Amino acid sequence: MDALVYVAICLPALLMILAGVLISSVKKDNTMSSHHFARKFNIKEYSKKVIRLFTITGIVFSLGGLLIVKDLLAVGLIVLFAMLIIFIFAFASIHRKS
Numbered sequence: 001m002d003a004l005v006y007v008a009i010c011l012p013a014l015l016m017i018l019a020g021v022l023i024s025s026v027k028k029d030n031t032m033s034s035h036h037f038a039r040k041f042n043i044k045e046y047s048k049k050v051i052r053l054f055t056i057t058g059i060v061f062s063l064g065g066l067l068i069v070k071d072l073l074a075v076g077l078i079v080l081f082a083m084l085i086i087f088i089f090a091f092a093s094i095h096r097k098s
Contacts, residue, residue: 009065010062012061012065013058013059014058016061017054017058020050020051024050027043027046027050028046049094050094053087053094061080061083063079064080065080067079
């Protein structure tokens with residue numbers, strides 16, 4: 001039973017990585033189809049930043065879940081809330097710059 005709990009804790013990391021890849025792919029496709037001269041846009045840099053942000057956020061979310069499971073509820077919630085705030089501001093910054 002403990003193994004299933006740990007697998008479930010790793011799920012946010014996998015889902016966040018998948019979301020980052022999908023968002024960067026959609027952004028690249030949208031930029032390529034809507035702009036004739038897409039070479040002017042730094043699509044690869046945007047993709048790297050988004051995937052890196054989503055990967056780090058997913059890992060920290062999983063770490064926060066692990067802390068909650070290990071009976072460190074307050075610390076786990078603080079980690080989750082802090083990472084959520086950091087994620088929102090970082091993603092808005094990345095999205096605004098592109």
